[in-house]
Amino acid sequence: MDGEAGHIDTFKYFLLPFCLFVFGLFALMLAVYFSASIPIFKHEGLKIYTTNAWIASENPNKEFYGVLAAIYGSVYTSVLAVLIALPLSISFAVFVIDYAPSKIKEPLIVATDIMAGLPTIIYGIWGAFVLVPLLKKYVMIPLYEHLSFIPLFSFKPVTGYSYLSAGVLLGIMVTPFASAIIREAYRALPFMYREAIYSLGATRYEATKLLVKQIKPAIVAGLLLAFGRAIGETVAVSLVIGNTFNINPSLFAPGYTISSLIANQFGNAFIYKYMVPALFAAGLSLFFIGLAVNVLGILILRRYGYGR
Amino acid sequence: MKRSLIALLVLLIAAAICGCTQNKVQNKGVSTGKTVVIIGDGATFPQPQINAWISAYMKLHPNVKIEYNGGGSGKGQADFAAGIVDFAGSDPPLKKSLWERLVNHPPAEGKNPLQFPDIIGAVVVCYNVPGVNSLKLDGQTLANIFMGKIKYWDNESIKALNPGVKLPHKEIVVIHRSDASGTTDIFTTYLSLVSPEWNSTVGAGKVVNWPVDRMGRGVGGKGNQGVVAELKSTPYSICYTELSYALKENLKMVALKNRAGNYVMANSTTIKAAAQHISSYIAPPYAGYKENLRQLLNAPGNDSYPIVAFSHLLIWKNYSDPVKGKAVHNFIKWILTQGQNDKYIVSGYVGLPKSITQRVLSEAGI
Numbered sequence: 001m002d003g004e005a006g007h008i009d010t011f012k013y014f015l016l017p018f019c020l021f022v023f024g025l026f027a028l029m030l031a032v033y034f035s036a037s038i039p040i041f042k043h044e045g046l047k048i049y050t051t052n053a054w055i056a057s058e059n060p061n062k063e064f065y066g067v068l069a070a071i072y073g074s075v076y077t078s079v080l081a082v083l084i085a086l087p088l089s090i091s092f093a094v095f096v097i098d099y100a101p102s103k104i105k106e107p108l109i110v111a112t113d114i115m116a117g118l119p120t121i122i123y124g125i126w127g128a129f130v131l132v133p134l135l136k137k138y139v140m141i142p143l144y145e146h147l148s149f150i151p152l153f154s155f156k157p158v159t160g161y162s163y164l165s166a167g168v169l170l171g172i173m174v175t176p177f178a179s180a181i182i183r184e185a186y187r188a189l190p191f192m193y194r195e196a197i198y199s200l201g202a203t204r205y206e207a208t209k210l211l212v213k214q215i216k217p218a219i220v221a222g223l224l225l226a227f228g229r230a231i232g233e234t235v236a237v238s239l240v241i242g243n244t245f246n247i248n249p250s251l252f253a254p255g256y257t258i259s260s261l262i263a264n265q266f267g268n269a270f271i272y273k274y275m276v277p278a279l280f281a282a283g284l285s286l287f288f289i290g291l292a293v294n295v296l297g298i299l300i301l302r303r304y305g306y307g308r
Numbered sequence: 309m310k311r312s313l314i315a316l317l318v319l320l321i322a323a324a325i326c327g328c329t330q331n332k333v334q335n336k337g338v339s340t341g342k343t344v345v346i347i348g349d350g351a352t353f354p355q356p357q358i359n360a361w362i363s364a365y366m367k368l369h370p371n372v373k374i375e376y377n378g379g380g381s382g383k384g385q386a387d388f389a390a391g392i393v394d395f396a397g398s399d400p401p402l403k404k405s406l407w408e409r410l411v412n413h414p415p416a417e418g419k420n421p422l423q424f425p426d427i428i429g430a431v432v433v434c435y436n437v438p439g440v441n442s443l444k445l446d447g448q449t450l451a452n453i454f455m456g457k458i459k460y461w462d463n464e465s466i467k468a469l470n471p472g473v474k475l476p477h478k479e480i481v482v483i484h485r486s487d488a489s490g491t492t493d494i495f496t497t498y499l500s501l502v503s504p505e506w507n508s509t510v511g512a513g514k515v516v517n518w519p520v521d522r523m524g525r526g527v528g529g530k531g532n533q534g535v536v537a538e539l540k541s542t543p544y545s546i547c548y549t550e551l552s553y554a555l556k557e558n559l560k561m562v563a564l565k566n567r568a569g570n571y572v573m574a575n576s577t578t579i580k581a582a583a584q585h586i587s588s589y590i591a592p593p594y595a596g597y598k599e600n601l602r603q604l605l606n607a608p609g610n611d612s613y614p615i616v617a618f619s620h621l622l623i624w625k626n627y628s629d630p631v632k633g634k635a636v637h638n639f640i641k642w643i644l645t646q647g648q649n650d651k652y653i654v655s656g657y658v659g660l661p662k663s664i665t666q667r668v669l670s671e672a673g674i
Contacts, residue, residue, distance in 0.1 A: 056488060056515040058403060128537050159481050159542055161527045239537065243486030243528030244521035254527050264530045267380030268488035268514060271403075275488070 030287060037281035040065065043274050048281050054245055056272050065278035069245045071285055073163065073255035074231050077241065080167025080251075081174055081230035082223050088171070089179035089222060093186045094208055109183070116176035124236030127169040132240055135168060136160030140252045155250030161242030164251040169240055170230040177229055178222035185218030186211065216304050224297045228290060234263035258282050344635040348376040350384020350397030351490065352531065353550055354619040357427050357654045358397060361647050365639055372635050381490050388622050391415025394636055396622040397426075399490030400514070400601065407597035418624025418633070423596025424668040425618040426643055428583055428658045430551040430574040431495050432615070434559040436539050437461060439476065444469045446565035447502025447606075447614070453546060454482055454499060455506060456520035461544060476544070479525060483538045483547035486528025488514040491617070495548045498605045498615045550617070551579075552656025566614045567606050574613045579658040582612035587664045593672040596620070625674065637674040644669055 040048055044064060051066030096108050140157035147153045155162075189211055197207045212219075242254025243264060262279050269275040348358070355378040362374045376397070379387070384396035389410060394417070402410075402423055410421040433450065435443055440461075445453075449465050452458045458465065462475040485492045493514045500507040510516050520526030527542075529535035532553045539547045539559065546562075551574050554561055563571040572578045585607045591599035606614045623640055627633030646652070648659035 053517075054515060055517070056513060058513075125537070129541050133541055155524060158479055158525050159527045159538075159545075161538065238486070238530050239534060243530065244518070244526060246521065246524075253524060254521075260530075264487040264528075265515075268382035270386040271382040271488065271514065 033280050033284045033287065037277050037284055040274050040277035040281050043277075048278060049285060052245055052247055056275055058272075060273035063272060063274045065274065067258065067261065067278070067282045067285065069247045070256040070258045070261045070282060071289070072247050073166075073241065074257040074259065074286070075289065076163050076255070077166040077170055077237065077257055078227050078230040080163065081170035082227050084168060084171025085175045085178045085226045086219075086223060088175045089182050089226075090212060090219065092175070092179045093183035094212065096183060097187050098208070112176040112179055116180065120173065120233060120236040123169060123173050124239035127165065127236060128239040131169055132160040132165045135165055140164065144252060151249045152251050155248055155253040157252040159242060159254060161240055161254045162252045163241070163248075163255055166237050166241040166255075166257070167251075169236060170233060173233065173236065174226035174229045178226040181222035181225065182215065182218055185215040189214055217301055220297050220300055224293060227293055231257070231286065231289060232259055233257075234259040238263055258286050342371050344372050344632055346372065346374045346394045346632065346636055346639065347392075348374070348384075348395040348397060349379045349387045349393045350376075350622075351381040351399045351619055352378035353399050353429060353490065353617070354397055354427050354657070356552060357657045360654045361643055361652060364652055365642055365647075368642075369638075372639065374639065380487075382488065385622070389415065391417035394418075394623075394627070394632060395640075398423075398620050398622060399617065400493055401591065401599035401620055402597050402622070404597040414624070416628060418627045420594070420625035421596070422593040422623050422625050422672050422674070423591075423599075423620050424593040424644075424672060425590060425660060425664065426621045427619050427653075428579055428660060429617045429619065429656065430579050430613055430615055430658075431491055431498070431548055431617055432551050432554045432574045433546065433548050433562040433564065434536075434539060434554050435546045435562060436542060436560070437476065437478075437544055440473055441560060442470075442473065442563070443560070444563045444565070444571045447499070450562075450564070451499045451503030451506040453480055454484075454518070454520065455503075455510065456482070456523045456525060459525075478544040481542050481545035482518070482520040482526045483535050483542065483545050484518055484526060484528055485531070485535060487530050489531075490514065491532065491548065491550060492516065494601065494605070494615060494617050497601050501602060501606050502614075550656070552654065555656045564614050566610075566612050567608050568610045568612070570610055572611060572613050574615075576658045578611050578613035579616050580661060581609050582607040582614070582616045583658070583661050583664070585609040585612055586616075587661060587667075590618070590664060590668075593668055594625075596622075623674075625672070640674065641669065 048065055048067060049071065050068060052069040053064050053066040055062065055064040057063050092112070096105060100108055136157055140160065140162070143153045144155075144157055193211060193214065194207065197210055202210070237257050238260035241257060241260060243256055243260060244254045246253055246255050248255065261282060265275060265279060269279055355376065358376045362376060366372060366374060381398040381400060384393070384398050385402065385406060387393045388396035389406065407421065414421070433445065437443070445466070446469060449458065449469060452465065459479060460477055461480055462477045467475060493512060496506075496510065496512040496516050499510070500512045510519060518526045521528075527538060529538045529547075532549050535547050535549050536553050536557050536559065539545050540557070549559075561573055563573050566572050586604050589600065589603040591597070604616065604618060607616065621640065623636055624633070627636065644660070644665040648665060650659065653659050
């Protein structure tokens, strides 16, 4: 390596392989997922994405897989999670930075960072044993009894394992991620802004509203990360979602997600001819959902005038 | 700054390379040295039992090191066929197609596959109904519950089987496995045997389409752990699981009506009784694919528990590494002789009757 030149360009080329390596990893992974799912595309075409069925058979001709219910469940629960994480993480960030007494500020931040690092199975077990019964008793049953004419609440919550349970659990799980990004961006706002706003006679609420507007890109980034975490979560979700192939508009219906489907089925998928390719194809759909969400994020940022 | 960065990088790479080569040397030392390493993978159902055998056997034979990873029956079969592992555990017997592949195109590590049962368990039906502490069901009623045809716990057909039990007017929640599972295969095969309607509408398999799911009263749990967790947190639910889990978690079990018409709970007496009656249906080790699950369920006999589950082991008759081959065969022989003694059997499992182990050993010729 030519270390003597001492020119900035050397450093640039020095970094290039690392960049290529990271990109190469992504491209290779995509290629592997695509090639591994070719058999299922040959077997049933795009029906893997447009139908809802999971017929495993020792006879390969009878095998048929359709993961529409899981795609639906993935998007449904992740959107719920983001909707829950959005107010939680912004409020938390504002409180910690602006209002928390300095004594509890750091402990609060450390606590959320620990939350972010907890193994997800811990959330899953807590979800199955505590969250699901609580939600069922105090949220689902009252809403069903009084408002079941609204499609969202129209499903009788017999078990409690549902999109709602998964969405709430995921919302709790991803809030620390979203709030860490939002918090740091909010902290980085120049103090001058605050002084300027208050000097104009703004109330605390008005000031916060203006300041939060300044960090919109960070909020979008935080939510994108939260969505990615939510849609990729496996164990915790599979403990609370009910694992049934349903497509139902109601929050209280049990369902499936792609990630929990893969976690559930992979162990014994090798017994069947087409199940492994079907699971790879299901994984491939997550790539596309991730891509779509990221593009959406970029578009939103552009609308705000960032990221051009 | 830049130089130190590069130096650091070179150092890191060097360390990584050293680490790799060192690992390789260590691995080699193990397989050629005195200690023999045997690796197995497969079914999770017998895992506690296999681990108990392994630790007992390694104490007796310190020069043998055995590992068993519970990756699932399917993974065990696939890894065994690829020569990645030395033995595999599989709950269902091998399919004919895979068996023929093992016979005709074995991996370099071994040839001539052998399959035999190593332990018996049972699939039990558990329930979580507050206030109800004993429950009897027959096959038809059980099938109707799992089909969703019986909606409430105080249904006439359940009441008729349980005079004197105060059953609540609550909806039944059916909990089943969400992953492909040998347990599901055994349970649904049993339901197919006892209910013609189940047989024609749902059928048997490692994964089936549960009619109750569509009614919103069915939920799936991943693995026995998942099913048990859901049962415990869901009142008025019913599930099927392995006996060992039911015992460990202290679940209430259903007494099932057997072929002779008696209501039996799963325990070592009733499971052994069933095994005795069906021992002739256990396929010889050199033709493992011939085993038919249907013949092993709903066994005749007054005391027989109807849903017994045999777990199987897969080994090679000839290993390309003779030292390893001998070690595997010795371990297997020990499992099928001393290993079947009660003191090595984990709670929830039942040792094989001597008539079966002796026959298996002589037919295997190891």
